[in-house]
Amino acid sequence: MARNRFDEDEELVQEFKWSHYKRVGEYVTPYKPAIGKVLIVIILANIASMLGPYFMKIAIDDVIPQKNLQLLAIITVVFLLSLFFIAWCMRYRILAITEIGQDILKDMRYSIFEHLQRLPFSYFDNRPHGKILIRVVNYINTLSDLLSNGLINLISDIISVIITLAFMFFIDVKLTLYSLILLPILFGIVMIITTKQRKAYQHLSNKQSNLNAYIHESISGIKITQSFAREKENARIFDEVSDEYRTAWMKAVKIQFLLWPGVQNISVLTTSLIYFIGIRQIGVDVSTGTLIAFIGYINNFWNPVINIGNFYNSLITATAYLERIFETMDEIPDIQNAPNAQVLPPIKGQVTFENVVFRYEEGKNILDGVSFDITPGETIALVGPTGAGKTTIINLLSRFYDVNEGSVKVDGFDVRDVTLESLRTQMGVMLQDTFVFSGTIMDNIRYGKLDATEEEIIAAAKVVRAHDFIKELKDGYNTVVEERGSTLSAGQRQLISFARALLADPKILILDEATSSIDTKTEELLQEGLQQLLKGRTSFIIAHRLSTIKNSSQIFYISEGKIAEAGTHDELIEHKGLYHYLYQSQYDLVRVS
Structure with a gap:
């Protein structure tokens, strides 16, 4: 992140390492107990979902031919209860996972913001602030689905695949092996697509960062823009930067969406293969009920496989943003406390x-x-x-x-x-660029001494001659000022800064x-107040x-x-x-x- 223009792509100083996923895991660790509860619910829901095809096999092969209506009624009731149980588990999982995921994102956002607070002036001097801002907000937000649903769903889908395979092998080993025959082709497709996808999303992150930097710069300089009537030229530049972002986005999503059809087609081919083998009895001897149950299990197998593929897809996409996030977190402050x-x-x-x-x-x-x-x-x-x-x-x-x-x-x-x-x-510092934060005037004066009383604040304002203009404002010291103090004159902002410095003593x-x-x-x-400010x-x-x-x-x-x-x-x-x-x-x- 060493360039200082909105129209230049950022050089990736450090390529992504697999160890970075371990760093993501560190944010997950505090929520292991909550995740454990969700996993128990997921396992129970998966076991319940396996009952449907198995009940159908029993009904077709045994219960219906024997006209055992009592057993059929029992199976029906148990099956309906399992559906209600699955629905409750799904609701619990969605709510719990969303809360856990947002807590993880909050922790990550805090980490990067806290680290930015410790970086030296030189870091911010050399970079467009828009390219810094996008890491704290947009890039973290792109991980929302991955951490809110993706991670837990991945574990859920892996458990589902394992349980489904166990039922499939229990029913018929040969049919199960036929069901897995196309998996190597799927792995080959995944490797080809994901390599291109990661590069495409790295390029997209650059263009997204450029666009954000130009928007931030344009808003910060809006007064100059309007003063020189440069709106049309700025709109033209924005259109170019925005078009570059759109082009990069379309290229990235085209590559990303190649994976789903590939997995879906292999799933359909596998189902067709099992129908063909089961009906023609090629190397197997299965009943109609077994074949129908097996097709149900194949769907239960491939649905989570498709989800796992989508998760991997999302992971590759997120990797491009994690690279930038960890690049910022790994920025070593030039100015920091010595070890001793x-x-x-x-x-x-x-x-x-x-x-x-x-x-x-x-x-x-x-x-x-x-x-x-x-x-x-x-x-x-x-x-x-x-x-x-x-x-x-x-x-x-x-x-x-x-x-x-x-x-x-x-x-x-x-x-x-x-x-x-x-x-x-x-130390009390009043820099040339007087900064007033959004909030009340009282909060701004109190900025350097959070425990200051209202009386102390007013006394400081009187010394530096800020009290007179403050009390004439609509709400006095409780008047809310906008970002950077845009509703105050430059002189008023400086008087508030004087009061802030004096209060810090x-x-x-x-x-x-x-x-x-x-x-x-x-x-x-x-000058009278300044002499008191300087005294001692x-x-x-x-x-x-x-x-x-x-x-x-x-x-x-x-x-x-x-x-x-x-x-x-x-x-x-x-x-x-x-x-x-x-x-x-x-x-x-x-x-x-």
Whole structure:
């Protein structure tokens, strides 16, 4: 899964292994007791279903010729009772299997979602989100029938075949062997078809993933699409991607549906063969009742064989999706706890970078030998041109990425030697892309501190000047906002993020362009709250609006992966270097406007 375009097929990094079926079995294991009950019911139902042909044989060969009406009535009543029993067993099986199957799917979906939560930023940066989403929803859903009905039905059908063969051998060994004569042909057909089928469904999964990725991308960018009146062009692209999916689907199902006619035809040929042999008495000597009973057993034999063939068909289809599901689950997080990672104790907020070098994969160094030592409570502003490495510094501090060389330490602890949870729970991060989740405003502010009281939430909102606009909303703090906070302005989303960060009460606070979407008037109000937010915390602020960082303890001018200048605002202005030029340019621009 290494490509980042909707129109490029994903390369399958790891081919499917038979051991992967064992992994599916691990999800089945917790439900063995429930499955065992279903199997007992299935066995009893299969035994009951064997009574019909056997009663018919007795009736034709013995009861009717002897005109034994009393025995005929008993057989009829027992036969009817067996039908009612079979019907009850079928109802129980359907309900129980469906519940078990959905529980298994729920566990698998949880596993992949939980694993995605631990994958690093780089994983999501390099992949269309639609191609990730389809694994959690669509691909898991394709396993529904396989796990809800297929697995239990397979066991049921195998038991049915065994019981049926036992009855058949009990009645007539030669006829039974004649009934199995066409099985090798069936196995040959299955092997030919399934090889082509798996490749076809691998191709289909690619096209399905591409389509989902384009839909997700188009919905995410709908505002841009309408702004540039690009609807027709996007519809044309969608039609192409959708047509590729349709073509792959038709090819896959054409191959899949070849198996059923093959099995069905062999079943009919077998039945015809037994009629021919039984009537002509070729190598056998059977009564009419025996022949009729045997034909009934042949149907009981081939019906589960057909079902087993369909299950194998479904298994091959599901294999193409299991490959993708397990590929995601096997993605090793670049950032994870070291084997001997310790819990980071409550911190004071000292931050040290020692000769830090960082680069993305095999590219050039983004940071090249960066070193600094920040004492607790200092406010550090990071400024400089786009791409200089400002955001990289805070990403390394939060351990969203790991350094290539050097070390990042908090209170003397290397961030790679402590658990991620203990590190990040003591930090408050406001990234440039302010994210508001669907739900109430109160829930969004409470996101970083789930046990916060309503009073604490309101107090935090007041400090960052979010309270005034919140209380004017229809339902105040209980106002429900849409996904990504689309019903709020960019400035309102940032104020909510400020309140969220303050409520978490972190010792290290990171603000990445935190005031970029706030108007000047709101910013003036926010500055008062911001000073309280920064008070007593080690803070890192990335800001292009230099008026917001004049009071910082130190300002680092980052250029070409290095700290080109460092000092207070007044010191750097007096130095008349890069920061002075940047500040003067911005000041002149504001004055002209």
